[in-house]
Amino acid sequence: MKRRTAMPALRFSTQTLLLQLGVVALVVLLSSAVHAWLTYDRLGREAENQALTLARTVASDPSVQADVQSISALPAAPPAAELLAGPLMAAAESARTRTGALFVVITDETGIRLAHPDAERLGEKVSTDPSEALAGREVTTRNTGTLGPSAGAKVPVYAPGSGAVVGEVSVGYSTETISQSLARDIIPIAATAAGALLAGVLASFLLRRRLQRLTLGLEPEEISTLVHDQVAVLQGVDDGVIGVAADGRVSVFNAAAQRLLGVPDLAGSAWANAPVPEQLKALTRADAPEGDAVELVAGGRVLVASARKALHGREDLGWVVTLRDRTELQQLTRQLDAVGTMSAALRAQRHEFANQLHTIAGFMSIGQPQQAQDYLAKLAGTGPLAFPVDQAELLQDPYLQAFLGAKGVEADERGVSLRLGPESVVRGHVTEPQDVTTVLGNLIDNAVNAAVAGSAAERWVEVEVLDEPGIKGGAGTLHIVVADSGDGLGAGMTAAEAESVFAEGYTTSDRPARAGAGQGLGLALSRQLARRRGGDVRLLEAGSPGGPGAVFVATLPGTTESGPTLPGTEPGTTEPATEPGPTKADGEDNDV
Secondary structure, eight states, rough: OOOOOOOOOHHHHHHHHHHHHHHHHHHHHHHHHHHHHHHHHHHHHHHHHHHHHHHHHHOOOOOHHHHHHHHHSSSSOOOOHHHTTTTHHHHHHHHHHTTTSSSEEETTTOOOOOSSGGGGGGGGGGGSOOHHTTOOOEEEEEEETTTEEEEEEEEEEOOTTTEEEEEEEEEEEHHHHHHHHHHHHHHHHHHHHHHHHHHHHHHHHHHHHHHHHHHHTHHHHHHHHHHHHHHHHHHHOEEEEEEEOOBBBBBEOOHHHHHHHHHOOTSSBBBBGOOSOHHHHHHTTTOOTTOOOOEEETTTEEEEEEEEEEETTTEEEEEEEEEEEEEEHHHHHHHHHHHHHHHHHHHHHHHHHHHHHHHHHHHHHTOOOHHHHHHHHHHHOOOSSSSSTTTTTBBBOOHHHHHHHHHHHHHTTOOEEEETTOOOBBBBSOOOOHHHHHHHHHHHHHHHHHHHOOOOOSEEEEEEEEEEOOGOOEEEEEEEEEESOOOOOOOOHHHHHHHTTSSSSSOOOSSSSSOOOOOHHHHHHHHHHHHHHEEEEEEEOOOTTOOOOEEEEEEEEEEEOOOOOOOOOOTTTSSSSHHHHOOOOTTTTOOO
């Protein structure tokens, strides 16, 4: 058997066009038919009225009344030849030819024709019922008689003086004449119908074209599939997606974008007035380079944003802006940098550790155990590995010690001395190392960069860290002050200028502190992280040329907890219960 190939389905726009054409044609035909029927009915009523007027005129003629009365008084109607030559026949034919009627018929009181256009019908009974007219009532009729279809009227003939009905006059106009009049009137009707049909066809084609443009040539099934796919994709990805239509309206704003930017759904609002960072709006400007990615801070997060033009053929559909969250990546990168710095510091100290072991072995090999003992006592007091951070013993938290030690090694490699201020006291333990690392690390990196770029002969960065215990054993607050020997941010800065330091993209450095680091995000991110915890980061002093440099203060609530009571201290504190005794000088006996 030969397989039958399925007929391709018509496109939705074609189906819509055909349906519209069918509806337009049906409406035009119905309208034309109703118009034609109303015109035909109007012409028929006019013919009936005209026939009624003529019939009244003939029936009211005194001579006609007298002749009909005289014939009705006879026992039988006169012969047809006598009626043909009589006055009634002459009066009827005269009225008929003068008005163009189809017939003018006069009968007696029994319905016998006394006058008729067809002489052969004289003396015969009429073909239509004359009873209503003979009963004294005027009627209009539409029927078919011996002369064909007609629209006419029947009027009684009264005897002169007595008022008795002695006959009736029947007048009719041919409906064929009405049809001819309708045919003449139908020409403008047909022209109007054709014009309406043509206008409907043109409108249907224009509507089809607009429909194809609005739907981008897609079928309803394809549009439905795209909507389902769009919802599944936009709501299922972690990246923020913002669609900006060509008219400047936000067409798409998925849940991830709402979460990353910390704003409600902006779909349908004007993009120019949207409460989003200006860097995002700048990406969609006409002069913006397409494909460029920018880093920005929003809602305490570091975001990478990019925008691309959306085109369908040659049609401009607007812009698509994507947002990616790099907050955790930056935090992990900073922690990895700290770990790497600490590892490098440990490797750098390995030789010193080996030398110390060789020294002890040397003392023992030459028989100097007392010198070896003294040397070990000294190492026990200072530690085998020393980070280049002055007064590091003020910090009891090992995390802060390790982190600041690593930063001290990094600063020392750049010729900057990192030291702790004399007021630094941390007796608790850090519970939020990620936030502390981000804020403290950004402030120290900026200070080191400023010290390196400064004009002071001695390059230093001083950090003061103080923990404030929480109420009734709750989470405590960490206070951080960072100062440097750089040239500052400019003497006499106004409050507005001081706030601009925390704007995204603000930087005084020509190159990043480390490879791959972004510029102008550290202070903005640090402030947002601190404020998200209920704290803040602010500029305490702007500094001056030649030093000292700027001073920044950070407050991080809920980042510490109270440490355990140390041996030899009062309960609930870390202060010694008694003053420590004097230590032995180097060279005296010490227990090892």
